[in-house]
Amino acid sequence: MSHSPAAEAARRRTFAIISHPDAGKTTLTENLLLAGGAIRAAGQVRARGENRRTRSDWMKIERERGISVSASVMTFDHDGLMFNLLDTPGHEDFSEDTYRTLTAADAAVMVLDAAKGIEPQTLKLFEVCRLRDIPIVTFINKMDREAQDPFALLDEIASKLALDPAPLYWPAGSGGRFKGMLDLRREKFIPFAKKGADGEQGHPEPIAFKSNAIVSYLDPDEQGELADGAMLVQEAAKPFDPQSFLEGHMTPVFFGSALRHFGVDQLLEGIGAYAPPPKNVPAMRAGEETHVAPGDREVSGFVFKVQANMDPNHRDRIAFLKLTSGKFARGMKLKVQNTGKQLSVNAPIMFFASDRELAEEAYAGDVIGIPNHGVLRVGDSLSETGTLRFAGLPNFAPEILQRVRVKDPLKAKHLNKALQGLAEEGVTQLFRPNIGADFIVGAVGPLQFEVMADRLANEYQLDVIFEPSPYGEARWIAGDKADLEDFQGKHRSGMATDIDEQPVYLAKSAWEIGYAAERYPKVRFERAKERA
Numbered sequence: 001m002s003h004s005p006a007a008e009a010a011r012r013r014t015f016a017i018i019s020h021p022d023a024g025k026t027t028l029t030e031n032l033l034l035a036g037g038a039i040r041a042a043g044q045v046r047a048r049g050e051n052r053r054t055r056s057d058w059m060k061i062e063r064e065r066g067i068s069v070s071a072s073v074m075t076f077d078h079d080g081l082m083f084n085l086l087d088t089p090g091h092e093d094f095s096e097d098t099y100r101t102l103t104a105a106d107a108a109v110m111v112l113d114a115a116k117g118i119e120p121q122t123l124k125l126f127e128v129c130r131l132r133d134i135p136i137v138t139f140i141n142k143m144d145r146e147a148q149d150p151f152a153l154l155d156e157i158a159s160k161l162a163l164d165p166a167p168l169y170w171p172a173g174s175g176g177r178f179k180g181m182l183d184l185r186r187e188k189f190i191p192f193a194k195k196g197a198d199g200e201q202g203h204p205e206p207i208a209f210k211s212n213a214i215v216s217y218l219d220p221d222e223q224g225e226l227a228d229g230a231m232l233v234q235e236a237a238k239p240f241d242p243q244s245f246l247e248g249h250m251t252p253v254f255f256g257s258a259l260r261h262f263g264v265d266q267l268l269e270g271i272g273a274y275a276p277p278p279k280n281v282p283a284m285r286a287g288e289e290t291h292v293a294p295g296d297r298e299v300s301g302f303v304f305k306v307q308a309n310m311d312p313n314h315r316d317r318i319a320f321l322k323l324t325s326g327k328f329a330r331g332m333k334l335k336v337q338n339t340g341k342q343l344s345v346n347a348p349i350m351f352f353a354s355d356r357e358l359a360e361e362a363y364a365g366d367v368i369g370i371p372n373h374g375v376l377r378v379g380d381s382l383s384e385t386g387t388l389r390f391a392g393l394p395n396f397a398p399e400i401l402q403r404v405r406v407k408d409p410l411k412a413k414h415l416n417k418a419l420q421g422l423a424e425e426g427v428t429q430l431f432r433p434n435i436g437a438d439f440i441v442g443a444v445g446p447l448q449f450e451v452m453a454d455r456l457a458n459e460y461q462l463d464v465i466f467e468p469s470p471y472g473e474a475r476w477i478a479g480d481k482a483d484l485e486d487f488q489g490k491h492r493s494g495m496a497t498d499i500d501e502q503p504v505y506l507a508k509s510a511w512e513i514g515y516a517a518e519r520y521p522k523v524r525f526e527r528a529k530e531r532a
Ligand code: G4P
Pocket: 019, 020, 021, 022, 023, 024, 025, 026, 027, 028, 090, 141, 142, 143, 144, 145, 256, 257, 258, 259, 260
């Protein structure tokens, strides 16, 4: 097998799963790992999770609330392809984290609950994928339960997402009458296994739809219904066009039951066949616009996530680097573009489902974890020359701003450091008002404050109190220098700086920002910031 960076990149499939909570993302993740041969029996992801959670206090929140807070990546080699599955938090309070993770995904699987169709969080995450031109594969899950009419589900995809659904399979019934599905391209029927008295029976082999053997699975009415449905959908829906999918206009649609491991092999095969390998990434080099191709010699990548204390036994901080080009080898030296700092990457980690392993080599599309002590930040661009810069990952203006105080005043300095660390990880945002000693912490949702309080207590032994702040909105300000100085001079009590020392205007309300923007037309009040 060739080991050229281009050939290796071409066999990478790096994707994320997006869904509304409860649609079955965790179950599907587990069953994809099973289908890919990364784990041997279903139940391991959860078991491992439980195991880790009992050792890690901050994960208590995950367990108690039954939500997934931490994003991670899992890698498996299957059918000649290397799959990197990026896990994203399902709860909307962590949408910023999910957004950043999606910047590292080359494709996304959208999981829908067959009874519920497109739910609010599905829609939000879909919009992020569309913004970033990420092609979407649709998996309609829970067909073993009473489902909506599949035509209605396709209509919903078309009308709510403005995406052409192209089913590659067509279901025979749902719930108690779910019999399996027809592979529309190969005209083969894939029977759904029944639960026998002694537990689950294996799924029977696919059979030709037009063979006599079909009578063992479908009675004549069911056969007729499936044949009609399949004919109708093939007339009504556009045929699957891989190019249209890559351009984000079309989504191939799969059906199944993640819980019963039905349709998952077909989904994985579809991801392998149609999801794109990593593509060229626009970048800047020495002030010039350029493109980085996966097959380029120079190793490069960007940090899309930083996570501290993943394992309390090692007080480490791991930066997740999505490689964009070259052949990475352990021990290699990479430079951070904006700070110029050089890093010897001696202990890069790849996350195989079974465990973390040292990565000896990796290629574009792969995600490696780099343990570090605060050198790497979210949005950093790394390369051998240190001259490449990828578009930054934005920070969004937080929706909740609170004052944070530590109960023991002697620990104020300690708090400063801990808050800085968490802000660098992207858990919350930190603003230092120009007047006064308190810090203002910003977040998108209330759960982020809970995670933060929990982590401050467990990882930093800091007992903190969050209090309401007088502020309701934060905006990064930029623009004409003289006007900016004038504005800052007249709004001293609302001025603050973020962790990059960039000026931020903290206002009581959106109305106040509108008012200021009217009076200072040459000052921009920005809702999103990319690190300079
Ligand atoms: P999430 O990560 O998207 O939040 O969903 P998760 O996989 O945790 O699944 C949510 C619930 O839906 C779980 O049930 C899970 O077993 C169930 N589920 C997932 N896929 C299927 C499917 O294909 N068919 C059916 N019938 N159920 C499915 P739960 O009762 O909330 O949790 P648990 O007690 O089973 O763990």
